[in-house]
Amino acid sequence: MTRTELSTIGEFGLISRINQQFTPQLSQTIKGIGDDAAVIDTGTDEYLLVSTDMLVEGVHFDLSYAPLKHLGYKAIAVNVSDIAAMNGIPRQVTVSVGLSNRFSVEAIDELYAGIQAACEAYKVDLVGGDTTASRSGLVISVTALGVVEKSKIAYRNGAKPNDIICVTGDLGAAYVGLQLLEREKREFLENPNMQPELEDKSYVVGRQLKPEARTDIVYELQDAGVIPTSMIDISDGLASEILHLCTQSGVGAQVFEENLPIADETYLANDEFKLSPLTGALNGGEDYELLFTIQQSDYEKIKNSPHISFVGFMTNQPDQVELITKGGGRFPIQAQGWQHLSK
Known part of the structure; x- marks a missing residue:
């Protein structure tokens, strides 16, 4: 079996490869992979927006200089940014964390203090998530939910010459x-x-x-x-x-x-x-x-x-x-x- 290294196609090549394997089956799925957020029709005059991002220690942040409180805030902000990029308003977030035993209860309190500060700043509710053990450092995965009026949504593919x-x-x-x-x-x-x-x-x-x-x-x-x-x-x-x-x-x-x-x-x-x-x-x-x-x-x-x-x-x-x-x-x-x- 031929082995292709991920580095040869990169992140966007991988996303494209995954996207080619999946075609939305439900009429409510207006936009799937390929924009800042997925777009779902809820049967009202607004679309539901859904976006997920993951922050991995050693890849996206370094705890030798990134305070946990700032990191918690950033984890929310970068996901809320994806909702804003659809011209939408964020409403809820879920937060999942992978933790090693080197983190104390007080350290996790500090992380979630930053998450709480961001939730207050962006007027979003933390409504769920998951916690699990990690053998490779701290992992934070956030899913952001938002809304946008159907007539005001902005995709990546709408630009015209002279815009x-x-x-x-x-x-x-x-x-x-x-x-x-x-x-x-x-x-x-x-x-x-x-x-x-x-x-x-x-x-x-x-x-x-x-x-x-x-x-x-x-x-x-x-x-x-x-x-x-x-x-x-x-x-x-x-x-x-x-x-x-x-x-x-x-x-x-x-x-x-x-x-x-x-x-x-x-x-x-x-x-x-x-x-x-x-x-x-x-x-x-x-x-x-x-x-x-x-x-x-x-x-x-x-x-x-x-x-x-x-x-x-x-x-x-x-x-x-x-x-x-x-x-x-x-x-x-x-x-x-x-x-x-x-x-």
């Missing part, structure tokens, strides 16, 4: 925050008496350890009367996500470097590592901002929003997804973010 590409917040901070934390960990291992040098780095470190889901944008768009033509959250980097929208919508894109939102704190932190802030913005990931497209006629409704940047537009050339640099150069956008299931 405006929008990004919330700022990009690349979580990536450079991770670089700082990894640097401090290395230095601590070499000298356990050292003190962390993270003064004035609270913004970028916080963006890594305790990201926020942009549910506020869902309400803002609703109040403005704007329904995105396509939408996705930025978990694997802007480049990866814009390629998802283009591939599923059958369009191309032009993204302008000068319009990408990058915070001053991110620029300063990148200087320490001699890194390009553009690299983190395009490929860093874990920003959990929203990337979406709107019709040009909706631009006037949100053009003054302090939370939204207009970074480019979709085109009718699906084979051309380009970054336009400040100097006028054109470069194909390629997904070079974190590769799941790599060797």
